[in-house]
Amino acid sequence: MLSQRIDQKITLDIRNINMVIKTNFQGEIESVNNHFVKISGYKPREIIGKNEIVIHHIDMPKVIQRRIWIQLHSKYNTKAIVKNLAKNGKSYWTITDFNVKSNGVTKKLSFISKSVILPNGATSSIKDLYKKLKSIEQLMGIEVAEKYLIGFLEEKNTTYGEYIEEICLLEEKNAYDPKDLQYHKPRTIFS
Numbered sequence: 001m002l003s004q005r006i007d008q009k010i011t012l013d014i015r016n017i018n019m020v021i022k023t024n025f026q027g028e029i030e031s032v033n034n035h036f037v038k039i040s041g042y043k044p045r046e047i048i049g050k051n052e053i054v055i056h057h058i059d060m061p062k063v064i065q066r067r068i069w070i071q072l073h074s075k076y077n078t079k080a081i082v083k084n085l086a087k088n089g090k091s092y093w094t095i096t097d098f099n100v101k102s103n104g105v106t107k108k109l110s111f112i113s114k115s116v117i118l119p120n121g122a123t124s125s126i127k128d129l130y131k132k133l134k135s136i137e138q139l140m141g142i143e144v145a146e147k148y149l150i151g152f153l154e155e156k157n158t159t160y161g162e163y164i165e166e167i168c169l170l171e172e173k174n175a176y177d178p179k180d181l182q183y184h185k186p187r188t189i190f191s
Contacts, residue, residue, distance in 0.1 A: 019094065019115040022101075027052045027069070030110065039117075041087035052113075057083040057091045061133035063145040067160070068098055072111050075100050081118060081126045081164050093118035093126075095168055118168065125167040 019036040023029050029047050037043060040055060047054070056065065060083050071078035077099045084092055094115035101110045118126075129152065136145040153160060 017116065021052065021113045021115075023052050023111045023113070025073075025109050025111075027111075036115075039086070039092060040084070046087070055084045057085045059083050059091075059130060059134060061130050061145060062137055063133055063142050063149055064130070066142060066146075072098055072100055072109075075102075075109070079161055079164065081122075081167075082115070083130070093123045095164065122167050122170070125170075126164070 017035050017039075018033070019039055020031075020033040021029055021036055022031045029050055029052055032040075032042070032044055032047060040047075042055075053065075064080055064082075068078055068080050077097070079095065079097045082094050082096050084094060086092060095118050096113050096115040099112045099114070101112055102108070103110070129149075133145045133149060136148050149160070153163060156163065158166070
């Protein structure tokens, strides 16, 4: 049954509703907000303590996931387009702002992700790239997929962050404002 639903998309028309997840340094979920519960179908007791990878769809390229964690463990905020899997087996796409938080006393790091649903038309642009990255990962590994991603972005003379902002803005200029994302850090090819 789940394999039949895994490619079905949750139909949502909710913009500016922020789903929030807090994870520890290892990626274990520590808390979620009510919007996340409503959209994902998971109750807090079902998801807290689990690694955040359980909500990622199998179509999500590992190179993008790795990019997110490298940035966060380097104490840089970042953003990404993420395909997630709800409890009922249906998928939903988000534009997610990942923020590093440090406990002032112990300097213990945690991560807060703030997500909004990706505008419907924007998913087609990112699906092609993610499908290509997954294919490369399966055939040649994550390192080759990362080289492809870097070349793809360099060819467009953009960063990953700028690319995802562009595809979101092209679809619905007023539905998504990149200034809603909270980070403004030095640029790299991935920021």
